[in-house]
Amino acid sequence: xxxxxxxxxxxxxxxxxxxxxxxxxxxxxxxxxxxxxxxxxxxxxxxxxxxxxxxxxxxxxxxxxxxxxxxxxxxxxxxxxxxxxxxxxxxxxxxxxxxxxxxxxxxxxxxxxxxxxxxxxxxxxxxxxxxxxxxxxxxxxxxxxxxxxxxxxxxxxxxxxxxxxxxxxxxxxxxxxxxxxxxxxxxxxxxxxxxxxxxxxxxxxxxxxxxxxxxxxxxxxxxxxxxxxxxxxxxxxxxxxxxxxxxxxxxxxxxxxxxxxxxxxxxxxxxxxxxxxxxxxxxxxxxxxxxxxxxxxxxxxxxxxxxxxxxxxxxxxxxxxxxxxxxxxxxxxxxxxxxxxxxxxxxxxxxxxxxxxxxxxxxxxxxxxxxxxxxxxxxxxxxxxxxxxxxxxxxxxxxxxxxxxxxxxxxxxxxxxxxxxxxxxxxxxxxxxxxxxxxxxxxxxxxxxxxxxxxxxxxxxxxxxxxxxxxxxxxxxxxxxxxxxxxxxxx
RNA sequence: CGGGGUAUAGCGCAGUCCGGUUAGCGUAUCUGCUUUGGGAGCAGAGGGUCGCAGGUUCGAAUCCUGCUACCCCGACCA
Numbered sequence: 176x177x178x179x180x181x182x183x184x185x186x187x188x189x190x191x192x193x194x195x196x197x198x199x200x201x202x203x204x205x206x207x208x209x210x211x212x213x214x215x216x217x218x219x220x221x222x223x224x225x226x227x228x229x230x231x232x233x234x235x236x237x238x239x240x241x242x243x244x245x246x247x248x249x250x251x252x253x254x255x256x257x258x259x260x261x262x263x264x265x266x267x268x269x270x271x272x273x274x275x276x277x278x279x280x281x282x283x284x285x286x287x288x289x290x291x292x293x294x295x296x297x298x299x300x301x302x303x304x305x306x307x308x309x310x311x312x313x314x315x316x317x318x319x320x321x322x323x324x325x326x327x328x329x330x331x332x333x334x335x336x337x338x339x340x341x342x343x344x345x346x347x348x349x350x351x352x353x354x355x356x357x358x359x360x361x362x363x364x365x366x367x368x369x370x371x372x373x374x375x376x377x378x379x380x381x382x383x384x385x386x387x388x389x390x391x392x393x394x395x396x397x398x399x400x401x402x403x404x405x406x407x408x409x410x411x412x413x414x415x416x417x418x419x420x421x422x423x424x425x426x427x428x429x430x431x432x433x434x435x436x437x438x439x440x441x442x443x444x445x446x447x448x449x450x451x452x453x454x455x456x457x458x459x460x461x462x463x464x465x466x467x468x469x470x471x472x473x474x475x476x477x478x479x480x481x482x483x484x485x486x487x488x489x490x491x492x493x494x495x496x497x498x499x500x501x502x503x504x505x506x507x508x509x510x511x512x513x514x515x516x517x518x519x520x521x522x523x524x525x526x527x528x529x530x531x532x533x534x535x536x537x538x539x540x541x542x543x544x545x546x547x548x549x550x551x552x553x554x555x556x557x558x559x560x561x562x563x564x565x566x567x568x569x570x571x572x573x574x575x576x577x578x579x580x581x582x583x584x585x586x587x588x589x590x591x592x593x594x595x596x597x598x599x600x601x602x603x604x605x606x607x608x609x610x611x612x613x614x615x616x617x618x619x620x621x622x623x624x625x626x627x628x629x630x631x632x633x634x635x636x637x638x639x640x641x642x643x644x645x646x647x648x649x650x651x652x653x654x655x656x657x658x659x660x661x662x663x664x665x666x
Numbered sequence: 667c668g669g670g671g672u673a674u675a676g677c678g679c680a681g682u683c684c685g686g687u688u689a690g691c692g693u694a695u696c697u698g699c700u701u702u703g704g705g706a707g708c709a710g711a712g713g714g715u716c717g718c719a720g721g722u723u724c725g726a727a728u729c730c731u732g733c734u735a736c737c738c739c740g741a742c743c744a
Binding site: 179188189192203205207259262263329331332333338339343345392400411412413414415447448449451480482483484516518519520521522523524525526528537539540541542549666 | 744
């Protein structure tokens, strides 16, 4: 029993920390707050990237790359934006090192001080809008629909693998449009892309909504988000899409000549998802045995484990196993055949469960005789013997079923953990004793939101896009409200 | 950044209070034999700058000072 995992019920956050490390997703690095994403974890991230990248391209976007360094002066051009990020920026001040005079090690060469400090991007709006200024003259140059895959740095006080690290990987889309309507449409379209990705690939149901002023992106007029519920009843923001209005166009003086012959400021959006999605994946589906990865994001769909006593049996089983592997690969599946003789079957079973392989095939001498294989599902932990004939069709169907089951399970959990509260007592009771989403009335003021946060640690996750008009009273102040908003404690 | 905790073999820990042989234990690793349908058994072997840097002392894992990293709780944040 080399890799005992803490049970979720005993200590959820310890379970998460251990699982991320033990399943080989990531580990802490020598640099404070920064993680090493290990090959297995990175393989999942690459699957996410591939799916998202395709969705971006399918909606007309192209990839580009902008610098890691941003001149300090760019940063101060948009007031709200500076305010939002100033406290967590890493700054480059020098460009050279030299040997220390006392001969002990190496020091910063004070003579190599930069004229202007460079900020390591916490996000790229400023450098990109400085660039777009040169790209845009007329309405014919619009829209610009760029995305970049990059790393960013935000100097966080308290970090956790994937959920909040000082450096993280993400994609940031930055678009420029001739009209407000088109920019808003783009913002909403990309939110839809994220929601579709979350539900179809991550198998995590999400609520689409608008952020309140408090939670809005610094520099945006409106921030849209998708919010997911984790198994411990806390919410996780899984993606954001911002309508930036003309804030950055004005800050960087980006104008275009309209088809009416008028100089106008460009309308902007930006949108992003990060390696935080890895945290969502872990916390939404996994169990006390380890990861549960939805088939559409699993680096391997199937592992085949041979069971044998003699070398001769192994040879025979391998032959059949490789046949099956080939059949499955012809269906576009990725399959691992683990014929290592250094580990026993039981060990392998536990290992692949920990790593979340959706399907395991075990084949032994009895199966060879009967023409069967044993198939184990990771999501339900059930096993059955299946005829080896037609196994490829069977597994393809099974993987679809698993993907769907994982989603339905998460949806059921969210439904069962979403509550309505109509007064303060009910609200506090749910937040403190049950967790989950709480749908409640709010008077619309930042002060009330702040006070609720101070009293209960719950924040407004979003104003759901599909929330219906309904007359009610704010749970804290009793003032009139026309809509319910969604509260939760959040990551 | 504030409060608390931790740092000893790849991993998990004991030893630290009260300084004193060659720093232990479990697990993992290596070798051999037996095993193989849910984390195998026996025998043997290898593996340590005791987080880092100073200091006290005849002598430091142990006492003192500083630093670093990680974990938990707050503030901040995606």
